[in-house]
Structure formats: structure tokens, C-alpha cells
Amino acid sequence: MxxxxxxxxxxxxxxxxxHYKQLLQTVNRQKTYEQLPELHEEAFSHINCLDCAACCKNYSPRFKTTDIKRISRHLKMKESVFIDTYLRLDEDGDYVTKSKPCPFLGADNACSIYDERPSDCARFPYTDEDVLLKRPAITLMNSSFCPAVYYVLEKISQIK
Known part of the structure; x- marks a missing residue:
């Protein structure tokens, strides 16, 4: 970095x-949506997730039914065993990991199920999609631990 x-x-x-909270409320959404893919690419030209992995160390994605089916099949586990071994229900009724860091995170910050990872992981940190503006609480939280979200918000601040 x-x-x-x-x-x-x-x-x-x-x-x-x-500032970010105000920015997310007042930004020109259409103009920003058009620029997000480019800003996302720019951010990741400077940031390597393997240097950080704060998301995998401190938070859990939601494991949707399709994720559970795919990952348990990949691990050659029954879905019920996969759930019992790795997941719990959170306060919103979503399956999340029982432990932090994520049990699939390696010492090298690489994901052992990367090709099968949950869709939330594949989409994170949402810097190239409308979630960035539509879910400001998530964006603000993500900006506190993900340098890519910080970078994109700073670039959006310069556009205004």
C-alpha cells in the first residue's frame, strides 16, 4: 500500500x-455509480487483500443456502455437519462463522475455499456496486477496516 x-x-x-456519512447521503448517485467500477479497479491496483485480510479476521459473511450447499459439497461434508462444525445463527437469523478469524483463513491470509467462498466474500468490499451507496451503515463500518473502501470514499469525495 x-x-x-x-x-x-x-x-x-x-x-x-x-464526512463519509454526509457524502453517502448527498453524492450524485448516478454519476458515482458510473465511476465505481473504475474506482474499484484503481483501489485494487494499490491494495493487495493478502496483506491485510482484516475482513476475514474480524467479521463473518452470511452463508446463504446456496453457499452452504456449494461449500459443503466441495468439502465433501453433509450440509448439517458443515453447519454444526463451522456456523451459527446470528441475531438476524443468518448463518455466520462460529469463530474469528474465519476458519477457512490460512496463516498466509489466503482463503482455503477461495473458489467456493460465500457470495458475500466474493462481492466484498462492495466498492464496485450500488451497495456502497444504498447501505451506508455497512459502507461506514467497512471503511474503518478495509483500505479499499477508504480509498474509494476518498476518491468520491474528490469528485463532488
Whole structure:
């Protein structure tokens, strides 16, 4: 993460949470949606997820039924055994991992089920889709631990 914008990004993100909240409410949505794919690509040209993996270390994706079927098949486990071994129901009634970090995260920050990972993981950090603007609470939380979300929000701030 050598881009100047990313220096001390965690501290800066914490300081700018109010700004981001306002930005997400007032930004020109159509213009921003059009620019998200390019901003997403730009962010990931400077950021390697394997350097960080904070998402996998501190949070859990939702494991939807299709994810559970696919992953348990891949692991050659019965779905019920997969659920009993790795998952619990959260307060929203979604399946999430029982433990943190994610049980599929390796010491090298790589995912042992990467090709079969939950759709939430594949889509994270949502910097190339409308979730970034439509779910501001998630975006604000993600900006506190994901440098890519911070980067994209900073770039959106410059567009306005």
C-alpha cells in the first residue's frame, strides 16, 4: 500500500466518518455509480487483500443456502455437519462463522475455499456496486477496516 492516499488510512478513516456519512447521503448517485467500477479497479491496483485480510479476521459473511450447499459439497461434508462444525445463527437469523478469524483463513491470509467462498466474500468490499451507496451503515463500518473502501470514499469525495 504505497499510494500516498493510503498512508495512515485507518486514522484518517476514523477522523472522516462524519464526512463519509454526509457524502453517502448527498453524492450524485448516478454519476458515482458510473465511476465505481473504475474506482474499484484503481483501489485494487494499490491494495493487495493478502496483506491485510482484516475482513476475514474480524467479521463473518452470511452463508446463504446456496453457499452452504456449494461449500459443503466441495468439502465433501453433509450440509448439517458443515453447519454444526463451522456456523451459527446470528441475531438476524443468518448463518455466520462460529469463530474469528474465519476458519477457512490460512496463516498466509489466503482463503482455503477461495473458489467456493460465500457470495458475500466474493462481492466484498462492495466498492464496485450500488451497495456502497444504498447501505451506508455497512459502507461506514467497512471503511474503518478495509483500505479499499477508504480509498474509494476518498476518491468520491474528490469528485463532488
Amino acid at each position: 504505497s499510494h500516498p492516499l493510503l498512508q495512515n488510512w485507518q486514522k484518517k478513516s476514523k477522523e472522516r466518518q462524519k
